Amino acid sequence: MPEEIFSLSGLSFRFPEDEAKTLNAISFSVHRGERLVISGPSGCGKSTLLYLLNRLYPENCDGLVDGEIKLFGKSANGYAPGEINHRVATVFQDPDSQFCMPTVEEELAFTLENLHTPFAEMEPRITAVLEKTGLAHLRNTVIQSLSGGMKQRVATACALIMDPEVLLLDEPLSHLDPYTARQFVHWLEELQQQSNLTIIAVEHRLDSWESFFGRELELGCDGRIVADQKFMPRHPVSFPNRQCVAQPAMALRAEGLSVTIKDKQLLAPLAFTVNRGEVVVIAGPNGSGKSTLVKSLCGIYKRNTGTIESDGIGYVPQSPEYLFLTQSVHQEVAFSGASSQPELDGLMASLRLEEIRDAHPFAISHGQKRRVAIAAMLADKRPVLVMDEPTSGQDTAALLELFALIDQRAKGGTTLLIVTHDMEFAASLADSVLLIKGGQLTGKFKAKNVWSNEKLLASHHLLAPKGVAHLAESFA
Amino acid sequence: MRNLLHSMNPSVKFVLVTVSMLTIAFFFNPWTPLLFWLGIILLQLTMSRINWKLWLLFMLLFSIGAFGYLWTTVVFGADTGGTVILSFAGIDVTDEQWARALSLAFRVMAFSTLSLLFAFTTDPVKFIMSLMQQLKLSPKLAYGVMVGYQFLPVMKDEFIQIQQAQRLRGAETEKRSWQRLLAMRRVLIPMLAGAVRKAERSAFAMEARGFTGEPRSAYYRPVRIGRTDWLMSGVFLAILLASCIGGSWMS
Numbered sequence: 001m002p003e004e005i006f007s008l009s010g011l012s013f014r015f016p017e018d019e020a021k022t023l024n025a026i027s028f029s030v031h032r033g034e035r036l037v038i039s040g041p042s043g044c045g046k047s048t049l050l051y052l053l054n055r056l057y058p059e060n061c062d063g064l065v066d067g068e069i070k071l072f073g074k075s076a077n078g079y080a081p082g083e084i085n086h087r088v089a090t091v092f093q094d095p096d097s098q099f100c101m102p103t104v105e106e107e108l109a110f111t112l113e114n115l116h117t118p119f120a121e122m123e124p125r126i127t128a129v130l131e132k133t134g135l136a137h138l139r140n141t142v143i144q145s146l147s148g149g150m151k152q153r154v155a156t157a158c159a160l161i162m163d164p165e166v167l168l169l170d171e172p173l174s175h176l177d178p179y180t181a182r183q184f185v186h187w188l189e190e191l192q193q194q195s196n197l198t199i200i201a202v203e204h205r206l207d208s209w210e211s212f213f214g215r216e217l218e219l220g221c222d223g224r225i226v227a228d229q230k231f232m233p234r235h236p237v238s239f240p241n242r243q244c245v246a247q248p249a250m251a252l253r254a255e256g257l258s259v260t261i262k263d264k265q266l267l268a269p270l271a272f273t274v275n276r277g278e279v280v281v282i283a284g285p286n287g288s289g290k291s292t293l294v295k296s297l298c299g300i301y302k303r304n305t306g307t308i309e310s311d312g313i314g315y316v317p318q319s320p321e322y323l324f325l326t327q328s329v330h331q332e333v334a335f336s337g338a339s340s341q342p343e344l345d346g347l348m349a350s351l352r353l354e355e356i357r358d359a360h361p362f363a364i365s366h367g368q369k370r371r372v373a374i375a376a377m378l379a380d381k382r383p384v385l386v387m388d389e390p391t392s393g394q395d396t397a398a399l400l401e402l403f404a405l406i407d408q409r410a411k412g413g414t415t416l417l418i419v420t421h422d423m424e425f426a427a428s429l430a431d432s433v434l435l436i437k438g439g440q441l442t443g444k445f446k447a448k449n450v451w452s453n454e455k456l457l458a459s460h461h462l463l464a465p466k467g468v469a470h471l472a473e474s475f476a
Numbered sequence: 477m478r479n480l481l482h483s484m485n486p487s488v489k490f491v492l493v494t495v496s497m498l499t500i501a502f503f504f505n506p507w508t509p510l511l512f513w514l515g516i517i518l519l520q521l522t523m524s525r526i527n528w529k530l531w532l533l534f535m536l537l538f539s540i541g542a543f544g545y546l547w548t549t550v551v552f553g554a555d556t557g558g559t560v561i562l563s564f565a566g567i568d569v570t571d572e573q574w575a576r577a578l579s580l581a582f583r584v585m586a587f588s589t590l591s592l593l594f595a596f597t598t599d600p601v602k603f604i605m606s607l608m609q610q611l612k613l614s615p616k617l618a619y620g621v622m623v624g625y626q627f628l629p630v631m632k633d634e635f636i637q638i639q640q641a642q643r644l645r646g647a648e649t650e651k652r653s654w655q656r657l658l659a660m661r662r663v664l665i666p667m668l669a670g671a672v673r674k675a676e677r678s679a680f681a682m683e684a685r686g687f688t689g690e691p692r693s694a695y696y697r698p699v700r701i702g703r704t705d706w707l708m709s710g711v712f713l714a715i716l717l718a719s720c721i722g723g724s725w726m727s
Contacts, residue, residue: 056680082688090684096630097674098681100623102601109696110619114686119694126696144629158685168684300640315644321666322641336646362669376645 004073005166005198006030006053011067013048013058013223022048023223026067032165035192035199037231039206040219042395046202049219050168052076053200055084072165086115089159093171093393095151099143104135104154107143111158129161133191147286149180153187160191169201173208174393177286177421179461181208188212204395206234207466236466237396239403239428246278246431251415252297252313252384257306259296266292269305270441272434274384274417277410281426281447282419284436285461290419293436294386297417310384314377318389320369324361329353329372332361336380344379350412351375351405366394367401374409384415391422399425427451427465435460480708481524481593486603487610488705492712493594497587499716506575508723509582515715516589526596538588542581549577575727600625606699616689623678627671634670638663 007029014021022045030036038046051057055076058065069076071084092098101107108126117125130136135157138146143154152172159167173181189212192199203209213231220226252274259267267289274280282290295301297308298315317323326332333353334344348354351371356364361372370390377385390402399422406416406429417434420426426433426447433450435442437460450456454464481489500512520526550569558572604621607613642662 051680054684056683060680060683082683082686082690085684085686090681092677092681092684094674094677097627097677100619100626100678100682102626106697110687111685113692113695114688116693119696119698122694122696144626155681162686295640298644300644315641317637317641319666319670321669322638323645324666325642325645325647325662362666380646 002032002034004029004031005071007068007070009068011052011065011069013045013052013066014064016062016064021223022063023052023219025224028217028225028228030166030198030200032198033196035212035214035231036201036217037206037209037213037215038200038202038217038219039204040226041221041397042204044219044221045223046219047170050090050170050200050202053166054088054090054168055079055081056090082114086162087164088166088168089162089164090168090170091152091155091159091172093174095148095155095175098151098155098158102142102144103139104130104141104143104157105139107154107158108161111161115162125161129157132194133157133160134187147180149176149184152176152184156188156191164197166198166200169199169203171202171204173203173205177461178208178423178463179421181205182210182463185209185212207236209233236424237399239400239425242403242407242429244278244431245411247276247413249276250274250309251276251278252308252310252417254297255307255309257293257296257308258304259292259301260304261301266439267296268440271306272441272444274415274432276383276415277413278415278431279406279410279429280415280417280432280434280444281430282417282434282436283421283423283426283460283462284442288436288460289439290436291388292439293434293441294388294417294419298382298386312380312382313384313386314374314380314382316370316373316377316385316387316390318392320366320373321362323373323376324369327360328358329361329364330357332372333375333379335376338381339379347375347379350408367398370402371405374405378414383413384417385409386417386419388419389421390418391420391425403429421462423451423457423463423465477523478525479523480704481520481597483704484597484708485610485699485701485705486598486606487699488701488709489594489598490603490607490611492709493590496590496712496716499720500583500586503720503723504576504579505723505727506578506582507726508719509579509586511719511722512715513582513586513589515719516586516593519711519715520589520593524593524597531592531596534592535588538584541588542584545584546577546581549580550574553577602699605695605697609695609699610701612691614689615687615692619682619687623675623682627674627678630674631667631671634667635663638666 009027011023011026012021013023026049038049040046048057052065052069053071057063059081071079072087099107101110105126108129109122112122112125130139133153133156135153138150138154143151146154173184176184185208191197201213211233216227216229216231217225218227250273255271256269257267257271258265258269282293284290292301294315296303298313300315324332326335330348333348339347348357351374353371353375356368361369364372374385391399394402403425406418410416418429430447433445433447435445435456442460451465457464500509503509550573551567553573553576558570560568561571561574562569601622604618608615608618647659647662
């Protein structure tokens with residue numbers, strides 16, 4: 001048995017402003033070289049547990065800790081601020097807010113300066129870590145110009161340059177699309193094999209990790225350990241089967257639509273039609289023009305050529321709160337004044353907004369925000385809805401809720417265009433798929449013809465949904 | 477030669493600019509600020525590569541300001557005595573008043589040119605690093621500013637996205653500018669909510685990488701004070717001294 005590095009016994013944790021304990025009676029230990037994942041539903045205290053291991057908590061939140069945390073055989077309280085961070089490095093979930101310097105090299109140097117590394121050692125260590133992580137070509141690149149996946153690799157390199165014994169990962173995949181996520185996991189696997197690093201991750205998207213982990217610690221909603229077991233590779237979220245409810249009437253026709261901004265053609269002329277009640281998934285690599293298409297459809301961007309015929313197109317951004325203008329949910333839905341009171345009441349009821357009628361739109365859950373946004377768009381008489389990346393960063397329960405919501409709206413005659421990278425979600429939901437690449441529409445495909453065509457998917461940076469066979473059967 | 481102003485140590489440049497401004501502020505004759513202003517322009521012409529179009533645009537604004545000073549001092553300035561040199565529309569302008577007005581106007585021009593010289597030839601990142609290394613600015617503050625600087629483009633994107641989304645909702649674009657300013661509040665609230673979350677995450681990320689705010693013992697990119705800085709300090713001080721002496725002598 002390798003040496004024990006972390007050991008927690010009878011740990012409980014409470015935020016000073018909360019009544020209930022976030023973590024309760026947690027006891028476990030971690031041995032060198034383990035690959036451990038902490039799983040559980042959103043808000044169960046996974047990240048809190050991780051922050052107790054790198055000493056971000058309890059100092060930063062004045063949290064109340066009971067029980068004992070031993071890090072490398074020494075009580076956690078015995079470490080000076082910043083001391084443990086030399087041995088335990090962390091990669092966080094948001095690729096956009098982990099950096100403070102302009103270029104990759106300077107960011108790595110920032111970490112070394114924190115460790116009081118002598119000047120002569122800095123250069124060789126930066127070169128070494130860049131070689132090791134395969135990022136040497138990015139040395140002088142501006143971090144903000146990198147993609148999310150690359151930013152996460154840079155963040156990992158910044159963690160590894162400290163020569164840590166333990167690497168903590170806080171949902172590192174949640175802002176990455178599945179294709180990038182899989183590449184990141186493979187890359188991490190290679191790194192872990194080179195150095196006998198201990199990895200502890202917090203994650204709810206376990207299927208993307210394939211068989212990376214060796215052990216799983218599952219937390220329940222009450223902050224207790226539900227299970228401490230060998231890790232089993234997961235299947236992705238399985239969505240219920242769904243019938244196509246598209247109606248013969250046409251809801252949207254785009255003809256010769258193109259967008260040019262500042263002499264750069266972002267979207268080459270394209271044409272497609274969508275029927276009422278049809279669910280269309282828009283997919284393609286990052287920067288391929290998906291957002292441009294979506295924004296030109298609903299009128300945010302001016303189109304340079306072409307026509308769009310529709311009954312009114314609404315837009316639900318990835319952060320629905322961007323849309324909100326008023327102080328309460330019911331005012332938000334009624335804002336446009338285009339619907340009568342009975343229509344509004346009907347919408348509020350069908351989207352389960354009655355119980356949060358008077359709540360502030362910023363103070364409700366993410367799922368509720370999205371329902372408010374949809375209600376507001378439908379109340380504004382926009383029966384064609386475009387949803388931008390609604391699946392990004394969502395856990396299983398949230399995805400199932402979103403699935404049910406979209407299915408329900410489609411049955412009610414709403415037409416939905418959904419931009420997503422999540423192919424399992426797309427496969428379970430879509431009637432048809434619009435594939436875009438480099439500002440060109442590859443075409444509008446019947447959904448069932450797309451999922452088994454790996455070549456077509458790979459050329460658009462998409463992964464075939466897992467369980468295609470199962471889907472193909474259900475289509476047959 | 478053309479790089480001299482750009483390759484100067486930012487802290488040294490900052491100190492020189494501050495010292496010059498404070499010194500010029502004690503001279504009330506019109507010639508000192510005029511000479512100094514011309515000197516700075518000459519310096520910029522010969523020792524920097526900047527976007528002169530942009531520079532002119534900024535200077536246009538400052539020129540309007542300078543003219544405002546001139547005008548108000550001439551018209552509304554306190555009666556200081558001296559001989560009347562000009563009379564129009566019932567206003568008598570004395571030579572002393574005129575000299576003071578010119579002095580103020582030239583001072584505005586000199587100060588704005590000097591500020592632009594600093595802004596146009598200094599890399600903000602290098603400036604912060606230099607403040608930390610030469611002027612002992614606390615690393616907590618310095619890296620805080622750096623993070624903010626990294627956030628600017630992200631914030632700009634977010635601002636545009638929120639504005640677009642709200643316009644789609646039919647949030648009316650106000651005609652009057654003060655109403656438009658009030659309406660900004662609606663864009664700023666979601667943006668600030670996001671910014672607070674981002675700031676906390678950044679702080680955590682920095683702390684997790686061992687940043688405690690203590691002074692650093694070694695820098696990867698030391699910003700040094702070199703021969704250029706001594707040379708340029710000499711040039712700056714020469715211009716300053718020449719304009720002070722020259723101005724006093726001419727008036």
